[in-house]
């Protein structure tokens with residue numbers, strides 16, 4: 001990946017008159033709890049979970065819709081761009097506070113707007129504020145025998161507003177789909193402080209699906225201030241299985257057999273030997289450390305169907321040479337198996353100072369080819385790359401491990417990232433599955449869409465967010481911005 005061009009940083013630069021006026025206005029309106037501008041606060045909000053970083057003007061933390069409206073109107077009045085932000089777990093630089101034309105943006109965090117507004121059991125829907133953490137909703141609805149299906153691996157920190165904005169995926173995408181399938185309605189605030197309800201709460205809607213258009217906007221369409229989310233009945237039975245293989249090819253072939261069997265699993269995750277070793281060291285999930293790959297499989301539904309599914313999976317894994325098949329005996333063992341999968345980023349942090357996490361998708365029939373290519377790219381660049389894959393949907397997450405202090409390593413990391421993306425494209429895949437476009441994938445979009453497609457997307461964006469102040473330099477390739485600065489990890493600019 002080429003480091004994206006962006007506006008040059010202006011750390012501790014004197015404020016322009018517009019910036020000073022904005023900060024004075026917001027200071028009066030929000031107080032010290034709602035506006036942070038110290039060097040320490042700005043350093044904290046320089047980046048999301050990617051390593052793309054930039055210096056914000058300040059951080060607004062409104063606690064209510066009224067406070068947020070004050071913030072957005074002030075940005076409009078003083079023509080200061082803003083970067084919506086929630087938990088900052090995004091991996092594409094979407095919440096990194098880049099600006100345009102040398103103007104530092106205001107970070108607008110919705111983290112304090114985190115209430116569950118309504119749990120409507122009869123209509124099976126929840127009305128939430130954007131800062132509510134995904135896993136918290138899961139716990140709240142479980143008490144009513146319900147579940148919220150989207151389960152990104154980051155769900156203990158990522159917010160529902162962030163999930164709407166990135167159209168997040170997760171472990172159960174194979175049968176339940178991505179976030180968009182679970183968002184019934186979105187409330188979007190514009191820079192006049194007006195809230196637009198993009199409604200799809202009724203099972204049958206009339207007209208164009210504007211609700212769908214608002215999911216995945218990555219903060220470029222305004223700020224999500226509320227969402228109605230679809231709830232499903234909690235499954236009566238769950239069966240989880242762990243299968244170890246001697247080769248990556250055997251694991252990938254098993255995936256093909258599973259998804260064409262008459263018992264489609266609800267989750268099919270693949271981890272390679274390096275991921276297994278790291279996770280076992282860190283989380284003791286019970287994975288076979290001598291395996292070249294493991295599959296984590298799950299079936300949900302009525303007990304008889306689940307049991308038949310688990311039997312089918314065990315048989316197919318055996319037929320493809322599985323060296324070990326473990327069926328989770330109880331909820332604790334199931335939790336342990338998934339704990340390993342969800343602990344990958346934490347495990348890596350103990351072993352490598354830095355990682356660059358890619359996110360690409362290929363048709364699952366080409367998964368084996370793509371995995372081989374990732375291994376070859378790692379060898380060519382002399383980098384350790386470990387693979388964690390939502391294998392059922394062909395969504396790969398190669399983690400490139402590195403130490404930024406090593407001379408020249410960044411060029412190799414970027415080269416590997418770039419080659420992983422272009423390989424996915426060559427295999428009829430695409431540049432991001434679930435982490436979004438942000439800045440990181442922005443310039444690849446012209447390889448995914450035609451100029452006409454991009455012009456339509458730009459027109460939709462302009463129609464929905466005419467001020468152009470909301471996350472202006474994200475997602476769509478743009479000629480705005482300057483080329484003299486290149487973004488590199490924390491603190492360094494060339």
Ligand SMILES: Cc1cc2nc3c(=O)[nH]c(=O)nc-3n(C[C@H](O)[C@H](O)[C@H](O)COP(=O)(O)OP(=O)(O)OC[C@H]3O[C@@H](n4cnc5c(N)ncnc54)[C@H](O)[C@@H]3O)c2cc1C
Pocket residue numbers: 048049083084085086087088089090091093094095110130151152153154157158159160161162163164165166167168169170171218219220222223224225345434435436438471
């Ligand atoms: C360890 C790890 C594992 C992950 N696993 C997954 C996974 O399995 N599946 C997956 O899909 N993602 C995953 N992610 C990525 C990330 O968690 C998701 O993109 C998540 O949806 C981001 O939510 P957030 O609250 O952190 O948003 P942020 O990172 O704060 O923001 C993300 C984007 O949304 C915009 N935004 C945030 N809130 C709003 C709002 N209220 N209104 C408008 N725009 C807004 C921001 O401007 C930015 O563009 C993972 C990340 C990590 C670090």
